[in-house]
Amino acid sequence: MHEYAFFLGCIAPNRYPGCEASAIKTSEKVGIKLLPLKGASCCPAPGAFGSIDLNVWYAMAARNLVLAEEMKKDIALICNGCYKSIWEVNHILKHNDELRDQVNEVLAEIDMQFKGSIDVFHLAELYYNEEICGLQKIRDSVTTPLSGAKIACHYGCHLMKPQKERHFGDTENPMWFEELVSAIGAEPVQYRNKMQCCGAGGGVRGYDIVHSLDITNEKLINMREAGADAITELCPFCQLQFDRGQIEIKEKFGDVYNIPVLHFNELLGLAQGMSPQDLALDLHGINCTPFLKKVL
Amino acid sequence: MAAKTYNIPELDKKLADRRYHLSDSNPDFTKDVLKTSRTIANMCFQCGTCTGSCPSAPRSSYRIRLFMRRCVLGLENESLTDPDLWLCTTCYSCTDRCPRDIAPTDVIMAMRNLAFKRDIIPKNFLQTVQAIYKSGHGVPNNDVNRAARTKLGLDADPPTTHSYPEYIMGIQKILDHFGLKENADRILKGD
Ligand code: SF4
Ligand code: SF4
Numbered sequence: 200m201h202e203y204a205f206f207l208g209c210i211a212p213n214r215y216p217g218c219e220a221s222a223i224k225t226s227e228k229v230g231i232k233l234l235p236l237k238g239a240s241c242c243p244a245p246g247a248f249g250s251i252d253l254n255v256w257y258a259m260a261a262r263n264l265v266l267a268e269e270m271k272k273d274i275a276l277i278c279n280g281c282y283k284s285i286w287e288v289n290h291i292l293k294h295n296d297e298l299r300d301q302v303n304e305v306l307a308e309i310d311m312q313f314k315g316s317i318d319v320f321h322l323a324e325l326y327y328n329e330e331i332c333g334l335q336k337i338r339d340s341v342t343t344p345l346s347g348a349k350i351a352c353h354y355g356c357h358l359m360k361p362q363k364e365r366h367f368g369d370t371e372n373p374m375w376f377e378e379l380v381s382a383i384g385a386e387p388v389q390y391r392n393k394m395q396c397c398g399a400g401g402g403v404r405g406y407d408i409v410h411s412l413d414i415t416n417e418k419l420i421n422m423r424e425a426g427a428d429a430i431t432e433l434c435p436f437c438q439l440q441f442d443r444g445q446i447e448i449k450e451k452f453g454d455v456y457n458i459p460v461l462h463f464n465e466l467l468g469l470a471q472g473m474s475p476q477d478l479a480l481d482l483h484g485i486n487c488t489p490f491l492k493k494v495l
Numbered sequence: 496m497a498a499k500t501y502n503i504p505e506l507d508k509k510l511a512d513r514r515y516h517l518s519d520s521n522p523d524f525t526k527d528v529l530k531t532s533r534t535i536a537n538m539c540f541q542c543g544t545c546t547g548s549c550p551s552a553p554r555s556s557y558r559i560r561l562f563m564r565r566c567v568l569g570l571e572n573e574s575l576t577d578p579d580l581w582l583c584t585t586c587y588s589c590t591d592r593c594p595r596d597i598a599p600t601d602v603i604m605a606m607r608n609l610a611f612k613r614d615i616i617p618k619n620f621l622q623t624v625q626a627i628y629k630s631g632h633g634v635p636n637n638d639v640n641r642a643a644r645t646k647l648g649l650d651a652d653p654p655t656t657h658s659y660p661e662y663i664m665g666i667q668k669i670l671d672h673f674g675l676k677e678n679a680d681r682i683l684k685g686d
Pocket of ligand 2: 545549552582584586587589590603
């Protein structure tokens, strides 16, 4: 078993608990154990905190990192926004002595110190990583292949971009997420402008909801065009934007899509035989039942 | 096409005037942005690849290339008082495509940090600060969700500050170190 401190963030545990439950259960089936990271907080939200004062963002993210350092465990997480805060601040503080000293001065007030002794991973990259899990293990864990389901993959922004500071390679037309979706028996579809943002980030969802939803709407048009039965993503905030966003788009623009939105962990959970009840799919804004009837 | 207007007469007048006035330029602003963003914004040659990549550009008057120019020219007031500053979703598409290896996204973040120092900040950002100060979470738990969690076999509250509120004090100390909660309360009250 590979053990990780499971950094939850906010939206997964507090809005889509199926993301959290499925992450714990699906990972266990492929040899990954997610341990509770006690006392963790919001990552904090990179759009809001980074915009207000980057120094606060560094210090707050560092506190979360130190909790995992004290456990002597690397962090695994399931949200691109959390990845931006937790992975990136870890990376910056490991490589910038001046900033690290500044942050440690603040952390000293709460008897903490950032050491830079752990690494941070998105669970999806661990699934893809041959040394930890790999596609074959994912394939072997599937009991109910989602055959016939056409799935639009939304990579989101903050996992892979900016490319030169990350390690995921090409950000114009990556295919590794599609490979994961193929591994659970579903059919990934290609759609126009796949790497476009969901529209929620940078505080824009709260600042100008119509602007934000207009970006989402463009993505939904392109996904529908490609015949997607469902959308999958790696970020509960993107999930919220596509899922609740479709309801808001209907109210504000009158456009109706009814495309269910599932985190990759929820999709994997279904393929491994978890029931829709085990995933709290009834909390989703867009009804998943027609999709479930088609695939299960 | 109608010119962009914010119904703020002073700002509209400013934006209508496309000339470069030396008196509007603050060279320290350029330096501050470069320092906070840690990117070589001064290397921008105005090709426009960033605006061409930007999901916010086609649906608003927000132009990231314009903010890059303002940065180089030291146009502090125009940058920080323009409401478009807050339309960047921080998607980093411009950063991945800039042929000069600049991170325009980080220029925007730096400008937002400088705007906050002048109390210019959208309300929703400050409300997130208040929520985290209180509970540790920007998006806290609620009763519907607690019931759903219990059905899934999870604890009603996640093992975060929600289950271990003794950790909230540390978070408050960090935020207080920067005076952030105080500033958020003050700015929101003034609205
Ligand atoms: S893409 Fe880079 S060089 Fe071109 S205008 Fe934008 S910031 Fe300047
Ligand atoms: S990061 Fe901001 S400015 Fe750059 S392309 Fe995305 S929304 Fe536009």
